[in-house]
Amino acid sequence: MVEKILKFFNSLKLTVVLLAVGLVLVFIGTLAQVDEGLYQAQTRYFKSWFISNPTILGAKVPILFPGGYLIGTFLLVNLIVTHVTRFPFTKKKIGIHLIHGGIVLLLLGQLFTDALSTESAIRFAEGDSRNYSEDFHASELVVIDTSKPDQDRVVAIPDGLLRGGKEIRHSDLPVILRVREYWPNSWLLDSPTNNSVHLSVSQGLGSGLHLLPLKPTVSTEQRNIPSAILELVTPQGPLGTWLVSSQTARKQEFTYQNKTYELAMRFKRYYKPFNLRLLKFTHDRYRGTDIPKNFASRVKVQRPGTGEDREVEISMNKPLRYNGETYYQAGFDEHNDERERKITILQVVSNPSWLTPYFSCVLVALGMIVQFATHLIGFARRRSA
């Protein structure tokens, strides 16, 4: 059996087929961005094992196509098996080993980037501090124990776990969360409209409001607003039903066993061990036009653990690299001119394996130099002999 598997992967034909399929995947995945949006296309085509009903030239085709993970993994195994079985470790083949090692590192690096990297944003006004950034796409349901004087204990539940009307139980949750309704994208209204749902909850905000279920958006210009109606259940009986929605940041509370908890749906947060405080946001335009010349945020990095307290300027081409993350000047509030306190938007990218492509390229380049040099020297020796 192992022999058969090794034989399957030890094939140059497989390499060619995988590269060809990869080529097709890149082609259809790129074109699909027109119909499905950038984020959705990237997730569905490149960050998946299989793609069902891919959009090819604007039409959904009822086939199962291999996704990026599958092609990448097969290529990786194919390369490793082929390399190990065909290239014994000899001095003469050092160049080949380096080249293949570089490609393996590139593939693995991409895999780890996908698994470990996060992109989020901090949006704050002059004078504000933040010790967290918020995800571009994901939302989370949080139950926060606020009983301690200086710290909050947060149980964060990804909104995807609310799908399917489940019960959510966790040892750190004081109650069972029974999902009565869940809308992956929605919009809350004061008055009814076509297709809207009249909401009825017994606690907190939301009773008497209307919710318009929306199709989950795939546009990079929009984001989903998940909402849910939850029933909080204790061993003594239900506490009531609550509406949670990332459309509102208003706090809702419930009390159980003399402890007060907050309940909210919000954009997924990534907390930092330090605070960023926006001191000043500047936005220069070319004289007489609205064309941005430069925009920059002067921030103060305050880290209570180390006593660090310093000022940094983040501008369009000068990101802040700190704590394994990169803070880019990504944007600003479009109504800043009317605001007394200007608002800036920083993009926060965390990618622990960001160096792997550089190492990979160096390894491949080094391998090629060694390989060609080995051949050249051998050739020169044979010629002079």
Place this chain on the structure above:
Amino acid sequence: MMDSSKQSPSRAPFLLRIGVLLGFACLAIGCKRERISVYSVPKESSVQMADASQEEPSASTPGIQYKTPAGWTEHQAGGMRAAAFSIPDQKGNKIDVSVVPLPQINASKAQVANLWREQLGLAPLAEEEVSREIQSVKVGSLDGELFDMVSDKPTANTTDKGRVVVAMLAHAQRTWFFKMSGEDEAVRAQKPAFLEFLKSVEFRAGHVESPARFTSTNVKEVPGAKREATGTRPEWQVPTGWEEVPPPQMLLAKFVMPDKEQPKAEVTVSVFPGDAGGVLQNVNRWRRQIKLDPVQQDSLDKMTTSIELPEGKAILVDLSGENPTNGQPTRIIGAILPKGDRTWFYKLMGHEQIAEREKAAFIKFVQTATYPNG
């Protein structure tokens, strides 16, 4: 580059190691799958410092603080209003008090005063005449200007003479209007309380958002860039087939007519304080959107009709032009309804055929709207 040799059994442990490595890689992907996390964080109040009101404006913190006089009933503020009150008078009518912050306006005092005078059916005044009428007034610790106007005869909203008292001042890059309106006698009786109310006003540093019941984020991509919601909006009967979608900023509501085939059309509703520049300016703005030349007032009168609404007459305009991007025949059917101190704009814009098909439904939609605060 490739070389052929037979598989060596001695390499099996190496392959095993590679397999383990790949297993870890797959696990790493698995790590990204959704799971519940538990962590402790410092309390927000100790971290967020100055920005408690930034995330979501609250109805009780609309950028100002004040002492509500006895007998005044505070209402949920909405739309452009930072605060709203009503005071019952002896005849059972109500006096309205509102606080509206607007981005600083570039209008003269006479232009502003004449807006209110027009509502009272009074003739416009020249700049120097208005200057003579203005009194100074204290709004909190700041100096403002007070306009006090009374009509010659009953107005649309009063059975007796109407009176409007407005205090205006510029602060924090906004022009703030504090307005009390109602029947002459009742407003006069409440004027001392109004002046006391003005004195009690404290402006909250920095935060001058209009209050919102909800913050909608669906139209913005960057987390936290929360669009302000619309405040309380009218209730209306939405025609069958129209689909409501989250409105872009500055709009109150947006509806699309989903049509599998192009072309498409959409209806938008917006509201602005005052006359928002007037009918002529807004119609010309719409004309420019479909590549039509602006018109003068006399031509405008010929091209508008009116529709009867419970709230009064709305001006209806029907424009045919072309889509500037694809050159397709495009039509704008707009209804403009001045109501109280605001003007409502309804606009149907889309392909000629769709607009024609939806015109009757659009007019009915405008007619069925019932507005907040009466």
